[in-house]
Amino acid sequence: MEDCEAILEYVYTACLEQGATWFSYHFTPVFESQTSRNTFIWTRDFPVEYQKRYISDDFRGRDPIPQLVFEHGPVLTWTEARTRGKAMVDVTVYLDDLEKLGVDNWVAFALFGPRNRDGFATMRFAEDPDGFPKQRLQQIHSLILSAHLQICKVMDEGRASVALSEREREVVEWMGRGKSSGDIAAILAISPETVRTYTRRVYDKLQTNDRVTATVRALKLGLIEL
Template sequence: MDRFGADKFSYHFTPVFGSQVSRETQVVARGFSMDWLDLYDSADFRQCDPIPDEVMRAGHTISWEEALDRAEHTPEVERFIAALREYGIANGFGVPLYGPDNRDAYAAFGFPAEVTPTEEQIVALTMVARTAHDRVCQLVTIEEGEISLSQRELEVLRLIAHGKSKPVIAQLLEISADTVGTYVKRLYAKLGVSDRVGATVKALKLKLITV
């Protein structure tokens, strides 16, 4: 993501026939400040953030500003926009993602205020998002009941989902880094994934963890 100029990313995997504002939508976010993520949650901005649904209605990649221009500016939406401006999160674009069996999603890429993404960067990141979503759709075909994790595996999985490195996980759980590596390999095998993002997305979709 960084090599394409983006410093923020979010991925919203919706329930079948669901809306982006649904509380059942699974969200993975990286690069946003913890203060913003806490505010987004505490202020219940998911219920009034118009950008994801406007991007999905557009049916193609559009900027956040264009999505906001298309939205109905209710008092709740105006409050959300004011918070975006305050936190400097106005520069980015959204990508609608469509999968088999109505497994749709929304991806967003944010940029520093002084950066204007080029057409090449937008196309490249759009393709990255589509490829990743195709992979996620393949991963979520396993039913929830088919995966059983131990308490320690769940602890490691939660820390992975929060972006913790192996050394940090080892320190937090008071185990060796090699032991953490063993748990990670076991988790990847059980979840049928090959990396942290895949593990996080699949665990969220199967409701094994929350973040």
């Protein structure tokens, strides 16, 4: 697959068959942390209240789960995270906040990529994943890691030098924040057709046909910040 969004949709569909109920994938810019404002996040079916909290500066910035899974993973269930972080107040408080939002039965995955382009994924299951055979979570991790490596490969195939106009950059930034063409049109006070025109120009410059690839390539090239 050469379409990053199609890759992620494929992975999520496969994980649904394994009992997943929501999924997130975080593509981290080189030498930045998984909680950086520039980390691109692709999600499916997360609780709305959790999404609202996570995009706020304080909640996302103090997320200790990525560090825990990179140190103790590469696969870490929520119970294991509790155990590993029981001596750390910030971890305990954060996990308590998650449970208040109805976030449980989740698993975090560390995704090591080439040239320090690491990724991070989380998944919530209908059942407690601590009861799963280890092989089941290892297989899921292998699938997500393969997807991450393919996304890194697709990113490397983008043009080395790309220039976006100010309006094109704004459109990509709002795309990266999950806004639809209609939303972007309202935010920028332009018509939806104009947004689609800018989107086509961006796709052509970044050699892609999907939002995820366009956003991640723009982040990689330093063209936008989220």
